Amino acid sequence: MKSVTKHYSNGEVTIVWKNEMCIHSTICWKNATGLPDVFNPAERPWIKAEGATTDQIISQVDKCPSGALSYFMNSDADKHKTDTVSIENIIEVSPKGPLLVYGNVTIKDKDGTETKKNKVTALCRCGASGNKPYCDGSHNKINFED
Numbered sequence: 001m002k003s004v005t006k007h008y009s010n011g012e013v014t015i016v017w018k019n020e021m022c023i024h025s026t027i028c029w030k031n032a033t034g035l036p037d038v039f040n041p042a043e044r045p046w047i048k049a050e051g052a053t054t055d056q057i058i059s060q061v062d063k064c065p066s067g068a069l070s071y072f073m074n075s076d077a078d079k080h081k082t083d084t085v086s087i088e089n090i091i092e093v094s095p096k097g098p099l100l101v102y103g104n105v106t107i108k109d110k111d112g113t114e115t116k117k118n119k120v121t122a123l124c125r126c127g128a129s130g131n132k133p134y135c136d137g138s139h140n141k142i143n144f145e146d
Helices: 054-061 074-079
Strands: 005-009 013-018 069-073 090-093 099-102 105-108 114-117 120-123
Touching: 013 054, 054 069, 069 074
Parallel strands: none
Antiparallel strands: 005 013, 013 069, 090 099, 099 120, 105 114
16 A cells, blocks of 8 residues: 555644554544544545534544544644654554554564554554555454454
């Protein structure tokens, strides 16, 4: 999967989406848990930052389990850098889904290439991901069970 980072702004806040981190949890767009007026994967662009207030967007983005969604305030754009987490590392087993690794980690792939990750990293647990070692949501397609 090609790594893509996209930015969507309402003028006050900018939503950052990183496709390679997305585990397609649907938390951002489903009616029960999300903001479908902002996040709608059936439309292009799929994120419309003008669809909710800045506070609603921040609250929703903070719920993203993979860290694929983040944000920064436009007034702080010159200060914006990738956030790092300075907490202990925590690994959580997501029911019927990936391992969620919280904290700063370095992932070394089969070729020895190292990638630094922070905040939350979703690692494949079902074996079906096309983007190993990362989760790409394939667990949903194969009806993965714990």
